[in-house]
Amino acid sequence: MKTLKDYEKELSKCSKCGQCQVACPIYKLTKNDCTVSRGKFIMLHGVTQGELKLSKNINKYLDMCLKCGKCSDFCPAGIDALEIITCAKQEYMKTTFLSKIINFFQSKLVFSNFIKIGELIFRHSEQGLLRNKTLGMTECEESSYITKENCLSVMYFKGCVNKVLPDSDKYLKKIFEKSDIEIITPDFDCCGLPFLSEGNLERFEQSAKTNIANLNTSYDYLVTDCASCESTLLSYKKYFDCNITSEKLLNWGDIIALKDLKFEFKHPLKVTFHKPCHLKNDSFFEKIIQNCTNVEYIKMNDYDECCGFAGSFALKNRGLSKEISKNKALNIRNTNADYVITSCPACILGLKQGLFLTGNKKTKVVSLLEFLSIADKVY
Numbered sequence: 001m002k003t004l005k006d007y008e009k010e011l012s013k014c015s016k017c018g019q020c021q022v023a024c025p026i027y028k029l030t031k032n033d034c035t036v037s038r039g040k041f042i043m044l045h046g047v048t049q050g051e052l053k054l055s056k057n058i059n060k061y062l063d064m065c066l067k068c069g070k071c072s073d074f075c076p077a078g079i080d081a082l083e084i085i086t087c088a089k090q091e092y093m094k095t096t097f098l099s100k101i102i103n104f105f106q107s108k109l110v111f112s113n114f115i116k117i118g119e120l121i122f123r124h125s126e127q128g129l130l131r132n133k134t135l136g137m138t139e140c141e142e143s144s145y146i147t148k149e150n151c152l153s154v155m156y157f158k159g160c161v162n163k164v165l166p167d168s169d170k171y172l173k174k175i176f177e178k179s180d181i182e183i184i185t186p187d188f189d190c191c192g193l194p195f196l197s198e199g200n201l202e203r204f205e206q207s208a209k210t211n212i213a214n215l216n217t218s219y220d221y222l223v224t225d226c227a228s229c230e231s232t233l234l235s236y237k238k239y240f241d242c243n244i245t246s247e248k249l250l251n252w253g254d255i256i257a258l259k260d261l262k263f264e265f266k267h268p269l270k271v272t273f274h275k276p277c278h279l280k281n282d283s284f285f286e287k288i289i290q291n292c293t294n295v296e297y298i299k300m301n302d303y304d305e306c307c308g309f310a311g312s313f314a315l316k317n318r319g320l321s322k323e324i325s326k327n328k329a330l331n332i333r334n335t336n337a338d339y340v341i342t343s344c345p346a347c348i349l350g351l352k353q354g355l356f357l358t359g360n361k362k363t364k365v366v367s368l369l370e371f372l373s374i375a376d377k378v379y
């Protein structure tokens with residue numbers, strides 16, 4: 001793993017052009033240069049030169065980041081802001097006592113037990129029972145998994161949120177019931193994003209290595225329905241020897257579009273789509289909607305702007321998180337959609353936050369899989 005000093009040359013590539021300010025959702029609200037990569041790089045360059053100390057104040061600005069990567073997409077110098085911010089975060093956290101507490105809660109044993117407890121609570125909650133009824137499935141059906149003629153072998157990276165909210169299994173079962181897809185679900189660890197965000201690179205390395213080892217078998221595609229997991233899995237090759245490529249790693253939406261599945265809805269529905277910042281390609285969405293009868297797609301303004309959640313960002317920056325979610329929700333309201341569809345469990349929380357804050361009780365927030373599973377007929 002690199003140290004901040006190793007990024008000295010990269011940091012000095014910043015020409016202070018300010019292109020990142022145009023793209024950064026945080027800068028748009030704060031107008032404070034320290035909250036966008038340009039300002040962060042000036043501070044971190046000062047640290048590498050020994051002119052500044054990696055202080056609590058600088059850490060505050062490191063945390064004021066959605067990790068959306070939009071600044072890097074616009075950066076003419078091609079600087080990878082996320083890699084540098086993660087490295088700086090790690091170096092700062094190493095100097096604090098808080099990191100010992102966080103590392104304890106993120107250790108494999110404690111973290112995986114939290115996920116198991118969350119899953120147990122959900123399974124026994126009223127919400128879980130109601131959702132089972134909605135899908136018309138029983139616990140017994142849930143265990144008979146989707147194995148057909150093995151035409152396409154798909155490795156499913158569920159992600160931690162989907163482990164806690166196991167309905168994604170049922171949605172998949174309903175959608176792919178008549179499809180020739182074999183779904184393999186090895187015991188993956190967390191993708192590692194929560195560890196990266198807290199600068200816990202040791203734990204990130206542990207989870208990444210477990211996941212890479214699980215991929216050491218034959219499969220056609222590695223598939224997820226969490227855009228954050230997707231981007232983290234793709235980032236492994238920056239740190240480790242691994243062959244996860246964007247050709248091999250897909251979203252469930254890509255598979256549904258590839259199989260050209262058709263969905264029949266009895267009643268007319270209006271839908272809109274939120275593109276998660278971490279979703280690399282959303283071309284599947286319009287293809288799928290064209291294959292849905294009785295569904296009208298209304299594209300919202302700024303459909304690819306952040307939802308404002310971004311994991312621990314929402315906890316550390318409540319005011320900013322709410323402001324970004326509200327702006328998103330206003331664009332949703334203008335579509336008058338019955339459903340806002342997305343493909344990231346964290347975005348679902350950000351979208352719900354925005355709808356709650358703007359008093360929108362009409363629009364339901366759903367994952368793509370959940371939406372398609374309510375179709376009356378799949379063929």
Ligand code: SF4
Nearest residue numbers: 024065066068069071
């Ligand atoms: S990653 Fe996103 S929020 Fe963070 S500095 Fe870049 S554009 Fe701003």
Ligand code: SF4
Nearest residue numbers: 014015017018020075
């Ligand atoms: S876009 Fe890149 S080069 Fe320009 S100010 Fe931002 S970080 Fe620096």
